[in-house]
Amino acid sequence: MPRPANPLVRERLLAAGLELMHTNGFNGCGIKEITDSAGVPKGSFYSYYASKEDFAVAVLEHYWASIDRDFGFHLRDASRRPIERVTAFFLALTDHNAHRNFTLGCLVGNMSLELADHSAEVRNKLDHIMDRWTALIAACLREARTSGDLPGDGSPEELAFVIIEAWEGAVMQGRIRQHRDSYERFATLAIPRLLGTSAVSLR
Template identity: 25%
Template sequence: MTVAEKHVQARRRILESARPLIGMRGFSAVGLSQILEAANIPKGSFYHYFESKEHFGAALLELYNEQYMESLDALIAQKGKTGFEKLSIYCQCWIDAQHNGRLSGKCLVVKLAAEVSDLSERMRLILEEGTTGIVDRLARIIEEGQKDGSITKELPARQMASVVYQTWLGATLLVKVTHQPVPFEEAFAVTRRLVAA
């Protein structure tokens, strides 16, 4: 393995190791030493991999966006399922990710949007790009459902996708506040009523 490959691998390990910490505590509350300790990287070497903590945060969000889009693309590519079934799978995966105890599964948009949007324009733009990409992909699923007859055509697919995504973001915030699953149950019921043909 070349020096450049080792550098890329170590950088990725830092990002993946830091995600659960930041998903639990937030961006500002996690120090550089904690990030390096989690990744088993020598202290003092952070700036060898990232120009600043903001650059690190941007890279973390870019990786999160990339992985999230890959999972949505895989869902879109599934054969033999209606658009409604795919959208239901998406909603159930959202619930499972928030309740399975894996901090790496937590939604970084929910955790970081308010915090980093005020701290860093660069990070805000990456979050905006990610949320736009999610809504675009949900709109593709909804369009599929509108074509196969499993999803209503009462609203344009993009508008419906935006409402669905906003509903789930809000439900996740309320679950964090209440420590109860009811907001997810309500979000699922509302989503089904909104989209069902």
Template identity: 45%
Template sequence: MARSSSHDVRDRLLEAGVQTFSKSGFNGCSVQDITDAAGVPKGSFYNHFESKEALAAAALEHYWVSGTCDQLGILTCASLSPRQRLRRYFEVATSDIAKINFTCGCLVGNMAAELSDHSPVIAAKLSDIFRGWSRQVGACIRDAQAAGEIESTADPDQLGIFVLNAWEGAVLRARIEKTERPLRQFVETLFTSLLH
């Protein structure tokens, strides 16, 4: 039986971390659960990560940059106008959340709700991710303003932050109520009242 390379083991732990944290939350799983999901011995975990918290920070980064959040590509899709891209982004995200019966949001939102008060390491990583995410939404709004698709002349970066904050609140409410109604209300309000 061939031995896994150190890089392969780390990648498997990252993937298992993303999946396990998404399903069970940070506090709902153990290092053993993660190593079992990765199919590696528990002892190998500490060759790659000093703690479960360190893995969680790395898993967030991996989730964000590995294409797991590939919906973000919609925001730069050249075949749609900027306003259409923005609307399509939130409609696809709504559909994806409905497909999993509102049982969880994305790992970023889940970790924010669970750990931002308890882990400065995770809070710092989440802050970086939210900053970048808001910038991407704001850039799409800026493009829509430049194209004359959005009348608002408000700072697009501030609008991007506000829109993302409102979206995360709608996702949380949809998870509580187990319905897409809060997400549909968000999209409708966004495009009929704020970004018209």
């Protein structure tokens, strides 16, 4: 009878996979490197994941859960105006990216560029994460529209998509230049124009 899955081993694999895939990319790390980093035998990998692609899907879910856990509370903070919540969320993400000198980028964006054309399984997970991310931002925008803080009559969901697309572009440029200039442009140009707010410095 097969041994039941150990959640601690699964967590160690996910933590190791997240670090290695975020740093080196999906193709830049092998299963043995992942299991060595996690401190588990290579053979045990297949007790938890059917393939490396299956593992990448789990890593993406693990990554999004960490983003939601560590930064999503900004979007749910009822003590602040909805538009302020959106700004605070991206300010916090910027500070987080600065800790690694803007070198890692966003795993969602990185995996999109590396795997979306080659893996339907990964592409579906990325699409699902984008839907969830968009829903969180759109909920704030919908509140802002109701309170009169957000001008216009466009779809909050479409505006949320545009904001995330602008953010991903800023993150990509930040990774290329390993500098915060693109994040500053996002704060001083993109966010104010999209939300009708004042510019906010990310310094």
